[in-house]
């Protein structure tokens with residue numbers, strides 16, 4: 001059994017810490033809020049993020065980052081994309097030996113256009129990291145804590161590291177595959193949030209299931225076009241971290257991205273939606289980053305581009321759909337190439 005640290009006590013960090021503790025690992029979860037760490041230790045709950053879950057009593061929490069850094073040599077990074085640089089920078093000074101990092105965040109950093117493993121590599125001290133493995137796939141925290149059957153993928157160029165992560169997390173309700181295509185896994189995981197915002201919007205406009213099926217399918221086409229140009233394996237986008245996660249995020253009421261899009265479709269303003277959500281909606285920043293990536297790699301991404309206009313240029317959600325429907329005529333298959 002391993003000593004494992006989980007950084008970030010939101011929905012996903014907590015759900016994964018529960019899995020690790022139930023798998024028998026000596027698991028410590030770090031929260032940047034002292035009151036939340038005390039709640040986990042004393043009441044075995046995390047009411048804000050997983051209101052109906054009783055956490056296992058062998059799951060311990062701390063708000064002391066130095067204690068977290070010294071707990072073990074496997075570190076799971078589960079803070080939202082915008083907090084990763086800060087947490088990596090802060091923890092680096094406490095790491096005395098190389099650690100295996102696992103990240104579970106689904107975003108791209110705007111402006112630098114870095115994937116999470118790239119920005120972690122840049123912001124962690126060089127002598128602090130053995131490998132960085134990305135764990136991703138269709139997996140809502142709310143269902144994992146109910147032990148509903150879930151499948152994810154651990155990806156790393158060093159397959160031994162991916163297999164180590166597979167062993168740590170895998171159990172009877174969480175099945176873990178491996179993949180060596182880090183680019184494909186990270187791009188699929190981040191960009192599905194963009195399409196889920198758009199799918200939520202069409203649902204908010206009551207456009208029905210045909211429109212949603214079209215967004216999922218054409219969304220996958222544009223994610224794949226960009227991801228392959230960036231060096232991802234085309235097959236990865238048809239797998240769990242591509243199509244799988246796209247389906248669950250575009251169709252589940254658990255998805256914060258889908259819910260945010262739904263509220264936008266019903267006419268709410270972005271600031272109001274984000275205030276009401278109280279949890280991370282990664283797709284908003286990732287839409288900006290993806291729009292920038294589409295320009296950098298010269299890849300046509302009509303859904304991303306229209307969503308960018310809704311989020312950042314005051315385009316009405318209804319106009320997003322019209323702009324997509326009335327684009328110049330195309331061949332479906334030509335667009336895939």
Ligand SMILES: NC(=O)C1=CN([C@@H]2O[C@H](COP(=O)(O)OP(=O)(O)OC[C@H]3O[C@@H](n4cnc5c(N)ncnc54)[C@H](OP(=O)(O)O)[C@@H]3O)[C@@H](O)[C@H]2O)C=CC1
Pocket residue numbers: 008009010011012013014031032033049078079080081082083084086087104105106107139140141142278279280282
């Ligand atoms: N929820 C899910 O089902 C899944 C989520 N993911 C991904 O996991 C990542 C985390 O998401 P999730 O747990 O759902 O998000 P939540 O919004 O549920 O929780 C985010 C947590 O991170 C904390 N946090 C925010 N900024 C910082 C920071 N700078 N330093 C330290 N802690 C910080 C928040 O603290 P505070 O309470 O103070 O705001 C909160 O505890 C995202 O990238 C998401 O896409 C991946 C798969 C499934």
Ligand SMILES: O=C(CO)COP(=O)(O)O
Pocket residue numbers: 106137138139140193196245248249254255256257258280281282
């Ligand atoms: O990534 C997720 C499920 O796989 C969670 O999606 P949301 O962030 O939209 O809730």
